[in-house]
Every structure is written in C-alpha cells, then in structure tokens.
Amino acid sequence: GDSVTQMEGPVTLSEEAFLTINCTYTATGYPSLFWYVQYPGEGLQLLLKATKADDKGSNKGFEATYRKETTSFHLEKGSVQVSDSAVYFCALSDRGSNYKLTFGKGTLLTVNP
Amino acid sequence: GAVVSQHPSWVICKSGTSVKIECRSLDFQATTMFWYRQFPKQSLMLMATSNEGSKATYEQGVEKDKFLINHASLTLSTLTVTSAHPEDSSFYICSAISSFLGSYNEQFFGPGTRLTVL
Numbered sequence: 161g162d163s164v165t166q167m168e169g170p171v172t173l174s175e176e177a178f179l180t181i182n183c184t185y186t187a188t189g190y191p192s193l194f195w196y197v198q199y200p201g202e203g204l205q206l207l208l209k210a211t212k213a214d215d216k217g218s219n220k221g222f223e224a225t226y227r228k229e230t231t232s233f234h235l236e237k238g239s240v241q242v243s244d245s246a247v248y249f250c251a252l253s254d255r256g257s258n259y260k261l262t263f264g265k266g267t268l269l270t271v272n273p
Numbered sequence: 274g275a276v277v278s279q280h281p282s283w284v285i286c287k288s289g290t291s292v293k294i295e296c297r298s299l300d301f302q303a304t305t306m307f308w309y310r311q312f313p314k315q316s317l318m319l320m321a322t323s324n325e326g327s328k329a330t331y332e333q334g335v336e337k338d339k340f341l342i343n344h345a346s347l348t349l350s351t352l353t354v355t356s357a358h359p360e361d362s363s364f365y366i367c368s369a370i371s372s373f374l375g376s377y378n379e380q381f382f383g384p385g386t387r388l389t390v391l
Contacts, residue, residue, distance in 0.1 A: 194377075194379075196382075201383040201387075202315070202384055202385065203279075203366050203382045203383055204366065204368075204382040204386040205275055205382070206379065206381075206382075209379065215327050249316065249317070253379075253380070258318060259305070259306075259318075259370055259380070260307070260322065261319070263316045263367075264316065265315070265316045266315070266316050268314075
C-alpha cells in the first residue's frame with residue numbers, strides 16, 4: 161500500500177535559518193504530492209502541491225520538488241519566520257485509492273526569535 | 274474559493290449522549306467527503322469516505338454503528354458520534370473533493386471540531 165515517511169521532529173530553528181523537512185513516499189500508482197500545514201488548534205491548510213515528476217510546488221517562500229527517481233518531496237524554506245511555527249504534514253493522493261490522502265506523521269517546527 | 278466549514282467548532286457533551294458534527298462545502302459541490310480523527314500531537318487518521326447519496330465506506334477498525342455518516346447532499350455531510358464516551362474525545366476534521374473542480378485530486382479541509390466527552 162501507499163505510505164509516507166517524513167522527518168521526525170520536533171525541529172527547532174532560529175529566525176532566518178534554513179529549513180528542510182525530508183519526505184519520502186511509496187505508492188503503487190503515480191501519486192500527487194502535498195505539503196499541508198496545521199497551526200495550533202486549527203485544521204489543515206494546503207501549503208503546496210505537485211502532480212507530476214519534476215514539478216516544483218511553491219508558496220509563501222516554501223518549496224518542494226517532486227523527485228520520482230528518489231521518491232521524495234522534501235520541503236525547504238530559505239529563511240524561516242516565527243510565524244512559520246506549526247506542524248507540517250507530507251501527504252500523497254493516489255487515483256488508484258480513490259484520491260484518499262495518505263499522511264506522514266507530521267513534523268513540529270518551532271521557530272525562535 | 275473551495276471553502277469547507279464545520280459546525281460546531283467545539284463541543285462538550287456528557288458520556289452516553291450523541292453528538293452531530295456538520296461539514297459543508299460553501300462554494301462548490303462536493304462529490305466526495307472524508308472524515309478524519311486526530312489525536313493530540315499525531316497525524317490524521319482517515320475514518321471514512323462518503324459519496325453523496327450512498328453509504329459511507331469505513332476504514333478498517335472504525336465502528337460504523339458508532340460513527341454514523343450521512344452525505345445527504347452535494348454540500349453537506351454529517352458525522353454523528355453515538356453514545357459518546359471519554360475515549361471518543363478528539364479533533365474531528367472533514368475534507369471534500371469535487372469532480373467539478375479542476376483540482377479533482379485535491380482535498381479541501383474544514384477547520385476541525387474539538388469534541389470533549391465528560
């Protein structure tokens with residue numbers, strides 16, 4: 161079955177530091193890949209997505225590139241802010257699974273001023 | 274566009290009572306809705322998938338008689354937790370997709386409902 165493995169947290173950084181959260185996946189089909197962000201006490205918000213190999217999703221300074229050869233979708237940001245503190249989930253959606261989302265376990269990011 | 278709402282945002286109830294949570298797609302028709310449960314500091318666990326006008330499909334280990342799901346229209350799905358007990362306390366999140374939208378593989382999430390059973 162499909163699965164997503166992401167870097168375990170928590171991750172603590174200082175403001176303006178570089179962020180990488182690793183995410184790898186296994187899928188039977190050709191999935192779409194997503195990063196979701198969850199702020200405390202809230203639901204999930206889509207941060208970015210990519211639907212085919214070599215696509216780069218980007219939003220709010222975050223980027224991730226769909227790497228089919230390494231089955232990876234690592235999240236990066238060049239300079240994090242305190243407001244980026246949240247839990248980040250990597251996920252995939254596979255047409256063969258009726259578009260169900262398979263989530264990673266989530267990575268808690270804390271950015272200190 | 275593609276906004277999903279949930280009501281209520283939080284609810285406290287006594288053990289043994291039933292609680293209904295609504296999930297609405299506000300500006301699109303949701304052909305499929307999903308219900309998730311999230312325990313503190315954990316990932317989302319898919320409970321069930323519902324298609325408008327048909328019975329929900331429950332994930333393994335989810336009691337369908339305890340978590341009743343109804344998807345009566347293209348904009349509304351409800352989750353009823355029957356005879357709630359303290360172990361049912363959790364954060365319940367719904368999401369929706371639509372075959373009418375271009376991003377047919379993207380789920381749009383509601384803000385979640387915090388259920389506390391005393």
